[in-house]
Amino acid sequence: xxxxxxxxxxxxxxxxxxxxxxxxxxxxTVYLALFALLVVGSILVSMKGGVLLDQGGILxxxxxxxxxxxxxxxxxxxxxxxxxxxxxxxxxGLCSLVAAETMDGQESMMAPxxxxxxxxxxxxxxxxxxxxxxxxxxxxxxxxxxxxxxxxYLEDNYTGPAGSVPRAFQHxxxxxxxxxxxxxxxxxxxxxxxxxxxxxxxxxxHMYAVxxxxxFARLSGVRTGRTIVIAHILCAVAAGLAxxxxxxxxxxxxxxxxxxxxxxxxxxxxxxxxxAALAGGRGGVVGTIGGVLxxxxxxxxxxxxxxxxxxxxxxxxIVLILAxxxxxxxxxxxxxx
Amino acid sequence: MTTTLPPVVRLEGIHKGFLGNPVLRGVDLDLxxxxxxxxxxxxxxxxxxxxxxxxxxxxPDSGTITVGARAMSFSAPHEAQAAxxxxxxxxxxxxxxxxxxxxxxxxxxxVRRGQVDRRKMVADTRDLLDWLGEDGIDPNAPVTxxxxxxxxxxxxxxxxxxxxxxxxxDEPTAALADxxxxxxxxxxxxxxxxxxxxxxxxxxMREVFDLSQRITxxxxxxxxxxAPTEELTSDQLVRYMVGRPLDGLYPDRATExxxxxxxxxxxxxxxxRVRDVSLDVRAGEIVGIAGLQGSGRSAIARAVWGxxxxxxxVMEIDGVPQRIRGPRAAVRKGIAFVTEDRKGEGxxxxxxxxxxxxxxxxxxxxxxxxxxxxxxxxxLKSVTVVSRGQHQEVRYLxxxxxxxxxxxxxxxxxxxxxxxxxxxxxxxxxxKQTVHQLLRELxxxxxAILMISSELPELIxxxxxxxxxxxxxxxxxLPAGASEEAVMGLATGHGVSE
Numbered sequence: 074x075x076x077x078x079x080x081x082x083x084x085x086x087x088x089x090x091x092x093x094x095x096x097x098x099x100x101x102t103v104y105l106a107l108f109a110l111l112v113v114g115s116i117l118v119s120m121k122g123g124v125l126l127d128q129g130g131i132l133x134x135x136x137x138x139x140x141x142x143x144x145x146x147x148x149x150x151x152x153x154x155x156x157x158x159x160x161x162x163x164x165x166g167l168c169s170l171v172a173a174e175t176m177d178g179q180e181s182m183m184a185p186x187x188x189x190x191x192x193x194x195x196x197x198x199x200x201x202x203x204x205x206x207x208x209x210x211x212x213x214x215x216x217x218x219x220x221x222x223x224x225x226y227l228e229d230n231y232t233g234p235a236g237s238v239p240r241a242f243q244h245x246x247x248x249x250x251x252x253x254x255x256x257x258x259x260x261x262x263x264x265x266x267x268x269x270x271x272x273x274x275x276x277x278x279h280m281y282a283v284x285x286x287x288x289f290a291r292l293s294g295v296r297t298g299r300t301i302v303i304a305h306i307l308c309a310v311a312a313g314l315a316x317x318x319x320x321x322x323x324x325x326x327x328x329x330x331x332x333x334x335x336x337x338x339x340x341x342x343x344x345x346x347x348x349a350a351l352a353g354g355r356g357g358v359v360g361t362i363g364g365v366l367x368x369x370x371x372x373x374x375x376x377x378x379x380x381x382x383x384x385x386x387x388x389x390x391i392v393l394i395l396a397x398x399x400x401x402x403x404x405x406x407x408x409x410x
Numbered sequence: 411m412t413t414t415l416p417p418v419v420r421l422e423g424i425h426k427g428f429l430g431n432p433v434l435r436g437v438d439l440d441l442x443x444x445x446x447x448x449x450x451x452x453x454x455x456x457x458x459x460x461x462x463x464x465x466x467x468x469x470p471d472s473g474t475i476t477v478g479a480r481a482m483s484f485s486a487p488h489e490a491q492a493a494x495x496x497x498x499x500x501x502x503x504x505x506x507x508x509x510x511x512x513x514x515x516x517x518x519x520x521v522r523r524g525q526v527d528r529r530k531m532v533a534d535t536r537d538l539l540d541w542l543g544e545d546g547i548d549p550n551a552p553v554t555x556x557x558x559x560x561x562x563x564x565x566x567x568x569x570x571x572x573x574x575x576x577x578x579x580d581e582p583t584a585a586l587a588d589x590x591x592x593x594x595x596x597x598x599x600x601x602x603x604x605x606x607x608x609x610x611x612x613x614x615m616r617e618v619f620d621l622s623q624r625i626t627x628x629x630x631x632x633x634x635x636x637a638p639t640e641e642l643t644s645d646q647l648v649r650y651m652v653g654r655p656l657d658g659l660y661p662d663r664a665t666e667x668x669x670x671x672x673x674x675x676x677x678x679x680x681x682x683r684v685r686d687v688s689l690d691v692r693a694g695e696i697v698g699i700a701g702l703q704g705s706g707r708s709a710i711a712r713a714v715w716g717x718x719x720x721x722x723x724v725m726e727i728d729g730v731p732q733r734i735r736g737p738r739a740a741v742r743k744g745i746a747f748v749t750e751d752r753k754g755e756g757x758x759x760x761x762x763x764x765x766x767x768x769x770x771x772x773x774x775x776x777x778x779x780x781x782x783x784x785x786x787x788x789x790l791k792s793v794t795v796v797s798r799g800q801h802q803e804v805r806y807l808x809x810x811x812x813x814x815x816x817x818x819x820x821x822x823x824x825x826x827x828x829x830x831x832x833x834x835x836x837x838x839x840x841x842k843q844t845v846h847q848l849l850r851e852l853x854x855x856x857x858a859i860l861m862i863s864s865e866l867p868e869l870i871x872x873x874x875x876x877x878x879x880x881x882x883x884x885x886x887x888l889p890a891g892a893s894e895e896a897v898m899g900l901a902t903g904h905g906v907s908e
Contacts, residue, residue: 146551273525282516285505292503294488294517355507 099292099348099356099400103363106396110367114374115262117239125375126254130373137369140165140315142362144266144336145343147311149361152344153271154304155284155353156205156212160197160342161312164221168316170227173236173326180239187317194313195306197223202302215249218351220337227328234325261362263311268358270307280304284353293368312336342389343368346396367392416479417442418578418607419464419495424473426459426472433459435632436473441576441607446598448622448639449762451651452838456631457611461578464609465497466490477570477576492721500581500836502561504553504568511549512533514568514720535893538567543600551842559590563597570606577601578609583617587703588864595621613838615644627651635822651839659843660871661850663764668694673858674714674745674827675797679723683709683883687723691827696849698873700897705879707862708750711829714860715747716740741774744826748816748833750862757804757817763790764800766906767818774823786822793818794844810841817848828852834868867896 111126118125132239144161168190175186195217204215208212242372248255249258271277279300282290293296331337346364349356371392375385417440422446425436428511428868434456441447451457462468464475466484467901475482484490504513511532520527520534533550544563553561562582565832569577583591598621601608612618618625619639620783627650635650670693679687684706687778701707713720716734725732727743740747749755757766767790768783786800791812797807804815813833820828830849834842853859869876876888877898885900 269525273528275519275521275526277517278516278526281508281512282505285507286503289503289505290516292499335893354505 095336098405099362100363102399103360103367103396105345107363107367107370110374113376114370118374119379119381121378124402125374125377126359130377131252132249132254133373134366134369135252135254137256137372138362138365139370140257140318140334141262141336141339141343142257142365143263143311143315143318144340145347145361145365146260146264147308148340148344149347149349149356149358150267150271150280150304150311152214152341152349152351153284153353153356154280154301155287156301156304157216157341157351158198158201158305158308158312159199159213159216160220160223160336161185161308161315162335162337163227164197164309164312165264165336166227166283166326166328167197167223168313169320169323169330170231170326170328172236172317173234173238173320176236176238176242178237178239179204180241181240183239189268190391191310191313192314194309194405195283198306198309199302201309202305205305206298208351224332234323234327236320236326242321243270243324244321251331256321259318263314264358264362267307267311271358276300276303281354283352284355286354327343341369342393346393348400350400415442417476418478420474420476421460422474422476423466424460424463424475426463426468427471434463434470435630437628437631437633438636439626439674441609443575443605443607444602445624446602446608446610446622448612448618448625449628450612450618450625450647450837451628451634452840455628455651455696456578458627459631460628461497461580461609461611462577464495464576466495466581467698491572491574494573494575496572496574496577498562498565498569498579498582500584502565502585504561504564506554509550509551510547510553510556510564510567513553513564514549514571516568518571521727533569535567538570539563541604542567542570545598551876557590558585558587558889559593559700562586562590562594566601574606576607576609578611580611581613581836582610583614584611589702591617594749613836615647616867618647619644628640628682647838660868661847663869664694664853664874668854670856672696673727674860675724675729676714676720677709677724677726679713679717679720679725681713681721683718684879686883689877689884691860692854693826693856693858695741696853696859698869698876700866700876701861701879701885701901705866706881706903708831708883709881709882711747711831711860711862714740714827714829715745738774740769740829741823744824746770746820746823746828747831748813748820748826748828750832750835751810752812752816752835757812759805760803762795762801763795763804763807763815766804766815766820767800770819771822777886787819789822791805791817791847792813793821806839808837810837810844813837813841813845815850817845821852823856823861827858827860829862831862832864833861834863842868866897870894870897 101360102117115125121188124130134174144165148158148161171193173189201216201219204210204219205212245256249276271280279290279295281301282295316331320326323330328387343364344356345351346360347356347360349360368389371389413629419441421439424434424437425432426825437460439460447471449460450459459468463470466487469485482493514535520530522530532549537546539545539549542563547556547560547563553564556564567837583594586594598608610618610622622639624636625639625642625647627634627647629651672690672711673693674691675689676689687710689697697721699707699710709718714725716736716739719735724735734744753759758769758875758907764786767786790800795811795814795818797811804812807815833846837845849859861869861872870892874890876892876897878885878888878897880901880903885903888896
């Protein structure tokens with residue numbers, strides 16, 4: 074039998090390009106879910122004789138969304154890059170203290186204090202990034218370790234709130250335009266900037282590449298270590314901003330303001346709810362904000378309905394699991410298609 | 411082909427060793443514009459190392475690399491890239507969730523006013539695709555939506571986007587289905603027309619003869635032979651590669667006295683992928699299943715093994731009707747399945763040879779006695795695994811040795827029916843022969859074997875009978891030693907006289 078034989082050229086039958094449709098992406102799903110939640114919530118609240126989306130309700134949802142939104146936008150960057158940051162909660166406390174103590178009631182110190190707080194955050198992010206890229210520690214462990222170090226520092230030096238912010242600085246926390254808090258607009262601005270960064274700049278492209286498959290990115294000449302470090306710095310700065318904002322609302326810095334609200338796991342939950350893959354490479358700011366709004370709406374709804382706190386957490390847990398299961402299912406069906 | 415032009419790339423007297431072990435010992439290689447130069451040799455012959463020297467990953471200990479007229483010394487991949495040399499790796503390196511254009515320009519995205527110039531990126535990608543005559547691929551489509559063949563095109567476009575004039579392809583068909591291989595042939599022809607010099611590394615004889623104009627053979631890191639393709643025969647080539655004639659490429663077939671009772675029997679079995687499948691496999695028999703990709707040949711295997719079970723019809727093992735609802739049930743009934751996706755489904759790559767070999771036994775058998783592993787050393791020896799001991803992680807083994815570990819894993823539970831899907835994909839000639847002999851020996855010991863392979867010479871050489879699938883149904887049965895034409899006739903639907 075001859076192994077060599079003339080090959081009849083076969084006509085190219087690459088299938089015509091399927092007009093590729095965006096279809097129902099996780100981002101669309103999350104906003105549909107948000108809409109459904111608002112409708113169902115409004116009906117439930119009105120049955121109890123209240124209104125979910127009155128001025129107070131909207132204000133409530135937006136205020137709740139602001140801090141979590143800032144943290145979650147930062148968390149989106151590290152998660153898309155294939156990492157994650159567990160140190161944000163303590164970092165929020167630390168930054169609130171740095172800001173409030175530096176201001177110490179003086180209006181003239183407002184700008185330096187904010188810059189100092191963000192600088193401290195950036196350094197913590199840099200440490201996170203370097204521990205992961207240079208010491209090759211797993212991101213979970215690396216950022217948990219940094220979180221423990223921050224906790225140690227906070228526990229050793231603070232027993233409660235410290236420092237004070239000048240009256241002028243509290244405007245950041247309480248001013249609003251109509252029903253919309255100024256801080257929410259700030260948060261949306263930061264989110265928009267983050268969206269642009271991730272979707273339009275080379276570093277943003279590289280974040281998706283590194284999270285998607287770090288070896289492929291490296292083979293293509295992406296500086297993977299640098300990308301991870303940048304993502305961590307940006308994430309920490311976002312958490313730092315959240316800390317500064319909380320100082321403005323509280324009037325002082327508080328060591329456990331971040332951990333009491335569980336912003337570490339909460340922000341990861343929001344990102345995942347927004348359709349990001351925890352393994353990296355997929356997700357985005359728009360979805361994350363949707364996830365944040367869902368969590369904030371749930372909280373507001375539970376308050377309006379006076380639901381018992383245990384039940385509240387159960388529902389939040391179920392929502393999160395359902396969302397992830399839904400995305401996993403879609404992923405599977407697409408693969409077998 | 412007589413070229414008077416100087417080669418685009420010339421490697422001369424390349425030596426390279428690792429930790430005192432010489433891997434390349436004075437290799438010469440010329441690449442000419444518009445020529446496909448095949449590089450052949452068994453695993454461990456030094457093909458990959460030579461490729462990496464060319465790509466700037468490894469710096470040679472001695473020897474010269476000349477590109478055009480200039481002597482070069484690459485100390486990093488980007489230097490080779492700058493000299494116009496691009497490598498297509500064996501495994502795809504595309505990000506599934508990014509678009510074609512984003513993948514092509516990954517790491518080299520054009521920037522305009524501080525942001526990625528997406529318009530230019532897409533336009534340039536489209537130009538490259540058009541240049542190759544591949545206008546069916548949308549630069550904005552995410553890679554997940556592309557077929558495997560299209561992904562290969564994107565890999566090539568990615569390489570060409572660096573203005574490469576030399577393309578080194580490492581086993582480019584390893585991941586392709588048979589009809590996709592045809593598309594690659596076409597693409598290679600077009601690359602030649604566009605004066606790209608191609609270094610083609612492959613184990614598949616037929617491809618090398620179909621595509622190349624010149625063949626270089628390496629053995630144990632040394633240059634053995636280089637000649638124009640038309641002056642070589644496949645027998646000669648095998649001799650050069652192995653260093654000894656491989657007598658009788660395939661082991662002897664079963665004789666009537668080797669055959670026993672029917673072990674696996676299907677009657678009118680159906681599921682969503684296949685319809686009305688009836689077949690018998692007797693003890694001692696190797697039955698081949700041929701068919702194009704998507705014809706249902708793998709679907710039968712996956713149905714028998716319970717991954718996607720039959721929904722109607724009868725399946726019998728040793729005459730007893732069975733309803734297999736999952737792989738675990740299948741294993742317990744004595745069915746073993748060597749998957750075509752060795753790295754993805756066949757092995758736990760980060761675990762040891764030992765753990766992999768014992769995986770099925772530990773998972774599926776009940777009772778400590780059944781799970782004991784006193785015979786492990788013997789088992790590994792019987793499949794001739796070469797490793798640095800039982801505790802070496804399997805990802806460090808060659809493809810051939812990995813496949814032997816997969817076989818050991820199944821032999822550990824003494825199966826009655828063995829289904830092998832592409833058992834020699836991506837493994838070298840020597841290991842291939844070992845796998846063939848092992849399969850035949852197993853059959854002799856009473857195992858019924860169902861063998862699927864897209865390599866027709868192998869399928870025909872090994873099988874005692876061949877069933878040909880076409881569009882989910884059995885199109886016909888052919889006796890041992892049927893011609894490739896007969897198989898292809900049935901597989902493409904032409905052989906059915908109606």
